[in-house]
């Protein structure tokens with residue numbers, strides 16, 4: 585029986601996230617950070633800025649990450665894991681490079697990374713690995729010793745991610761009017777990405793959609809077992825960005841609600857499986873925009889919960905850390921996974937989830953760093 589508190593060779597965990605503005609003056613600089621060199625039309629940026637101003641210029645994502653950070657520290661301490669947890673972001677303070685510098689100055693040399701994205705894709709995986717490479721390059725220029733950085737496997741199908749969402753769907757169904765509940769569809773939703781990015785995601789391509797379908801099916805199965813009702817479900821997309829002539833994954837969640845209504849479906853639960861916490865994509869694109877659409881249609885729709893800092897998710901992170909640490913020590917740990925795809929790879933292979941241009945990416949087989 586492997587020791588579930590042994591985190592050797594790692595000496596720290598880094599929570600790596602997107603970052604978000606914390607007041608109205610932060611919104612424009614934040615959006616500039618996000619979109620630098622990405623060819624997002626000005627009109628789209630103005631519109632997205634409005635989403636943030638509607639909430640006082642504050643994205644909920646930083647508060648969500650502070651909660652997760654505190655929950656991880658508490659859980660690790662209670663379970664007897666002696667592993668400090670740090671937090672850094674791609675697009676807002678605390679910036680990744682500053683956090684990594686602090687970690688190195690604290691003497692951390694073997695760092696394991698938890699990204700707040702559960703699935704394979706350029707935006708959700710390789711881009712974070714590129715951010716890590718950029719941060720390591722900055723430390724190298726400063727003459728600091730470079731830590732070795734590894735990234736946890738994709739956790740989309742870990743029971744600690746799937747089960748809280750399945751329970752969330754049951755709670756959401758209970759909120760629907762009784763006459764609607766049995767006929768309600770489950771509308772699984774995630775971030776749209778360019779179809780070209782979807783096609784090349786993961787080691788063999790197509791991973792982004794395949795992983796979401798696997799999670800959706802696992803949740804739909806759990807809900808059917810629990811309720812005895814076999815509800816139809818679909819995977820749809822939200823938060824499309826980019827230039828209009830570039831194809832992104834469809835259908836859009838709002839168009840889909842309209843279609844369901846047109847077909848006489850009595851109601852729906854929107855299940856935001858693509859997101860780890862209630863950040864702006866959830867609060868604006870679903871709770872504001874899609875809910876307004878549903879109201880306009882007169883279609884009863886409830887949005888189910890993201891995992892956030894659910895204790896089962898927090899425990900899953902601890903298990904994933906212990907699992908990876910054991911694997912690094914040459915042991916053969918048990919790897920929990922629901923669905924049909926099985927546990928994801930520990931180390932992204934060469935060329936996994938390519939971007940539009942080849943840039944150095946750390947924490948993978950093609951990392952220029954150790």
Ligand SMILES: CC1=C(CCC(=O)O)c2cc3nc(cc4[nH]c(cc5[nH]c(cc1n2)c(C)c5CCC(=O)O)c(CCC(=O)O)c4C)C(CCC(=O)O)=C3C
Pocket residue numbers: 602603604605615618619622624628629632643644645700701702705707708775776777778823824825826858859863864865
């Ligand atoms: C797959 C995916 C996830 C899920 C996985 C993950 O979580 O990583 C995600 C999460 C997030 N996306 C976020 C915010 C934004 N994403 C944008 C733009 C884009 N997202 C993309 C993809 C994804 N994005 C893509 C392909 C673009 C086009 C430009 C580019 O190729 O980069 C833009 C620019 C404006 C616009 O929307 O056009 C913003 C402001 C926030 C923060 C929310 C908050 O503040 O609470 C979060 C968590």
Ligand SMILES: [Fe+2]
Pocket residue numbers: 775
């Ligand atoms: Fe995004």
